[in-house]
Amino acid sequence: MFNYNFRWGQALNSLPQMLEGALVTMEIAILSMAVGIVVAIVLTVFRLSGRRLLAAVATTWVEIARNTPALFQIYMVHFGLGSFGIHLSPYLSLLIGITFNNAGYLAENFRGALKAIPDTQARAARSLGMSAGQAFGSVVMPQMLRISFLPMTNQMVWAILMTSLGAVVAMNTDLYGVTSELNARTFRTFEFFAMAAVIFYLITKVITLTARLLAARLFRY
Template sequence: MFNYTFRWNQAFQALPQMLDGALVTLQIALLSMVIGVALALVLTLFRRSESRILRGFATTWVEVARNTPALFQIYMAHFGLGSFGIHLSPFTALLAGIAFNNAGYLAENFRGALKAIPETQPRAGRSLGMTSLQAFRLVVLPQMARVAFLPATNQMVWAILMTSLGVTVGMNTDLAGVTQALNARSFRTFEFFALAAVIYYLIAKLVTLAAGLLARRLFRY
């Protein structure tokens, strides 16, 4: 018989703590995206390299990142590296795992964006006296950013949601960790996790909305 008594007041009283955790969640997601974009650009260049070693390294990274669970990647950063004497804090392990995942997915997004750019574009830059690197940076990269921007927004949302996996490695300052701690003290599971789900949803929608506005401003032409 359904006899559960909802006590939303406890959840709303803890809302400031949960919002503090949401800020940590957003911080991890943003840092992981910055690192992920930088690594993805390097992987993109490696995949275009004439070196089989560099191409193989980049391809392996992308394949592992895209075809293994994100939880596995976070576990490897926290527990796996610990087996070799490299001990990362829960925050750092979570950041490293998400950044690794982001880099793999973003590198594939960038590869698709590059395919949308005609080969004549970099050749036109070279004909104006640019080096290969200058042509990539000044001609190809801006067009690639335009094509890949909105797909990268989806990856940002995914990064926000992936932070919830931090509780499995002892992360207790992000939204999921704070919610878990509050639930352990009060056993009001439905109320706390329902409120956390709403906060995650609002963060994701705000990020999507902000990205859409930014895209219209940056890529008007």
Template sequence: MDKLSIIINSFPALLEGTWVTLKITFLSLGLGLAIALPLSFGQVYGGKGFRVFVVIYERIFRSIPELVILFLIFYGFPRAGIKFSPFTAVVLGLGIRSAAYQSQIFRGAIQSISTTQMRAARSLGMTKLQGFRHVVLPQALRVALPPWTNEFTIVLKDSSLAYALGVTELLRRGGYIISTTYEPMLIYLTVALIYFVITFTVNRSLKKVEEALAIPGFEIKESIR
């Protein structure tokens, strides 16, 4: 069988793996975002105790290798009577670690917005939470989008660690195909190309969103992450 035929015949299985990879990536990012926004709000506007908690959370999960986190969740929680499927364990592991990074992305974005914005919201009778939701957050999202795009790329690549827990994502699908075709270089190059296409497409799409949301004359050049 020639190499082109191998790629064509392998593509349906690789696409199935790609779909699993995309689900892991977007669910993990969504979980991370759901955790990160309250953390970033509390770090900027909360009390000292909550700020200390966020710092500890962020330092711990940014210091532990992602694979170790996955193993701790998948093999450690059953000892406490809590069992997760491999897919769920991967999403949880990637999500809580991504939250540590995303919290700092949004913290920096929030702090880049002038404090007069929150004072103006408070003067109109809004609570801190209302001022954050309706005034500060919409502006911070524009600022956070470029570094958040980078976080998407990181989580996408880290999703390949699901291989270690037996999740049949893109990389494991490639491994199955290699075991029957004996063409590791060809299959791994195809897998790498799929990762590249996903990353390039999403990054370009988010760049278009960033340009569409940009406010003329409103540029913030300092790095957030």
């Protein structure tokens, strides 16, 4: 028989703590995306370098990131490295794990974007006296990032949701971690996790809508 008594007051009183956790969640997601984009560009360059070793490193990274669970990647960073005496904080382990995953997916997105750019773009830049590096950095890469803009938005949303996997490494300062601790103290599971779900939803919707507005404004032509 359904006789559960909702107590939203407790959850609402804890909203400031949950919002603080949401800020940590956003911080991890933004940092992981920023570093992930840089690493993904490097991996993309490696794959185009023509050097087998560099291409093999990039391909291995992408294959592991895309074909193993993100939970496994975070777990290996924290506990796997710990087996070799490298002990990282839950925050750093979560950040590195999500960054690793982001870089792999973004590198593949960038590779696909490069295929959509005609080779004549780079050749035209070279004909103007640019080096291969200058042609890539000034002509090809801006177009690559433009084509990849919306996929990068999707990856940002995924990064926010992945922060909840920090539970496996005892991360307790992000939104999911704070919610779990509040639930453990009050046993108001439905109220707290329902509010956390709403906060996650609002964050991701704001990011998605902002990205669409930016894309409409920046890429009108």
